[in-house]
Amino acid sequence: MLDDFLIRAALAGIGVALAAGPLGVFVVWRRMAYFGDATAHAAILGVALALAASLPVTVGVLVVALAMALAVTWLAARGQSMDVGLGVLAHAALALGLVAVSFVPNARLDLSAWLFGDILAVTRGDLAVIWSGAALVVALIGWRWGRLLTSTVSEDLAQSAGINPGRERLILILALAVTVAVALKVVGALLISALLLIPAAAARAVARSPEAMVLGAVGIGILATLGGLGLSLRLDSPAGPSIVAAAAVVYALTLLWRRP
Amino acid sequence: MPRLRRGMSGAVARQAPVARAPAETPPLIEARDLSVRYAHGLALDGISLTIRGGEIVTVVGPNGSGKSTLIKALLGAVPLASGQVIRRPGLRIGYVPQRLGIDATMPLTVGRFLSLPRRRDAAEVSGALTRTGAAGLEDRPIARLSGGQLQRVLLARALLAGPDILILDEPTQGLDQPGAASFYRLIEEVRDETGCAVLMVSHDLHVVMSASDRVICLNHHICCQGSPNHVSEAPEYRALFGEGTGGALALYRHAHDHRHDSGDGHDHHHNHET
Numbered sequence: 403m404l405d406d407f408l409i410r411a412a413l414a415g416i417g418v419a420l421a422a423g424p425l426g427v428f429v430v431w432r433r434m435a436y437f438g439d440a441t442a443h444a445a446i447l448g449v450a451l452a453l454a455a456s457l458p459v460t461v462g463v464l465v466v467a468l469a470m471a472l473a474v475t476w477l478a479a480r481g482q483s484m485d486v487g488l489g490v491l492a493h494a495a496l497a498l499g500l501v502a503v504s505f506v507p508n509a510r511l512d513l514s515a516w517l518f519g520d521i522l523a524v525t526r527g528d529l530a531v532i533w534s535g536a537a538l539v540v541a542l543i544g545w546r547w548g549r550l551l552t553s554t555v556s557e558d559l560a561q562s563a564g565i566n567p568g569r570e571r572l573i574l575i576l577a578l579a580v581t582v583a584v585a586l587k588v589v590g591a592l593l594i595s596a597l598l599l600i601p602a603a604a605a606r607a608v609a610r611s612p613e614a615m616v617l618g619a620v621g622i623g624i625l626a627t628l629g630g631l632g633l634s635l636r637l638d639s640p641a642g643p644s645i646v647a648a649a650a651v652v653y654a655l656t657l658l659w660r661r662p
Numbered sequence: 663m664p665r666l667r668r669g670m671s672g673a674v675a676r677q678a679p680v681a682r683a684p685a686e687t688p689p690l691i692e693a694r695d696l697s698v699r700y701a702h703g704l705a706l707d708g709i710s711l712t713i714r715g716g717e718i719v720t721v722v723g724p725n726g727s728g729k730s731t732l733i734k735a736l737l738g739a740v741p742l743a744s745g746q747v748i749r750r751p752g753l754r755i756g757y758v759p760q761r762l763g764i765d766a767t768m769p770l771t772v773g774r775f776l777s778l779p780r781r782r783d784a785a786e787v788s789g790a791l792t793r794t795g796a797a798g799l800e801d802r803p804i805a806r807l808s809g810g811q812l813q814r815v816l817l818a819r820a821l822l823a824g825p826d827i828l829i830l831d832e833p834t835q836g837l838d839q840p841g842a843a844s845f846y847r848l849i850e851e852v853r854d855e856t857g858c859a860v861l862m863v864s865h866d867l868h869v870v871m872s873a874s875d876r877v878i879c880l881n882h883h884i885c886c887q888g889s890p891n892h893v894s895e896a897p898e899y900r901a902l903f904g905e906g907t908g909g910a911l912a913l914y915r916h917a918h919d920h921r922h923d924s925g926d927g928h929d930h931h932h933n934h935e936t
Contacts, residue, residue: 431768548779555764555778561739562757562829563779609769 419623446499519642756825
């Protein structure tokens, strides 16, 4: 059954939706959208470095995304306004990555596949990486759920309850780096944060509890994956952007639904 | 009795008799010569203070005087530049933050909020809400509470921990004066019932002062401290806040007495919807 490229694509998308749901709600609640952008944009640099060092691409992406996320956090802890700093970092990382890729010798890499994803070319090996990454993210967030939620509500409150909000932030950063690494193949560096943001934002309209919002985000993510793949098949449109477009349509519908 | 305090100016604080705090109990929290540094200088400089069981201590001071930083330092949430904070081992702190970081995008009901980070059973939750005059709000989203309701919910959450000390950072921000007064009265009642100590930060000088056993006037260092009457007459306090607050203090006392005389002592619930 896994021989069918469409089945593999669907499974890859579902795997990513499983990781993006629980992480995405925190991206929304903590207003980390731009943060996700910066981390994801750094992924291209990770691809270039991994190819140059003959390392698995996932490893390179993971390391660079983690470094980027830590750099952004470090900056955020020092300055007040993050807009400019994040913008500079996000675009610098993307530009640097694109430059670095051009220097990789005998690079037979398809740049647009890394930027926009190539979900239809997912292999069994990719599936294994995506699903283990997703399992890791779900386990991490599930394990820390109460603490993460409390630190999101109020860092001072968390502190007074014996929770270290800094450690919880690191957990989210780790989860973000893993998600970027596994989602790169599916939607590409440019649209990863859309996949984090849009299903979670859509779930907000229908959820009554934090946990329901996570389930909603996962469900909407899966729906968008299947819808996007169907769209792509029918219209011969690029798969990754079609998935994000499908998610955006769901988001728009939930906005209408919410209106009394 | 607490030892003499040293202010930045080297002035020795006048120690007035403390109304209620029994001196023989071990301190719940003690700060010794505590300093906190920020990028542009010292936020707190050489603070020494002691909080004992059952006393209500209020920290007053102008904006930017380091009040919230002091609270965070006592909670262990900011690194100290020097000095130390000693919390009694096993001390249970009920903390009421200045505000919540809850984004409107987070669907969080009051009941669920009270169950963070630990699950509490429904009876416990509704008991705490009833005690603080917020009964029946369990299913209301946090983001839709009024300022007064939110403060009572935050207090209910702090009480669920069974605290030895309640720490409140500007608990009446955004409340009007009657609302603030009734909130302070609630805190006093909770102290009388549970025997917990209370440490709060406020800039509602006139309202809060008479509800306190001890007032600490802070401006990066401790300017003066002691009973409300003592502090409101101290020259350091007057230099910071002017002469006008004395009259407001008297005014509040009048209102305070009046409220208590007008009923059986439990007539505060009528304005809890504010």
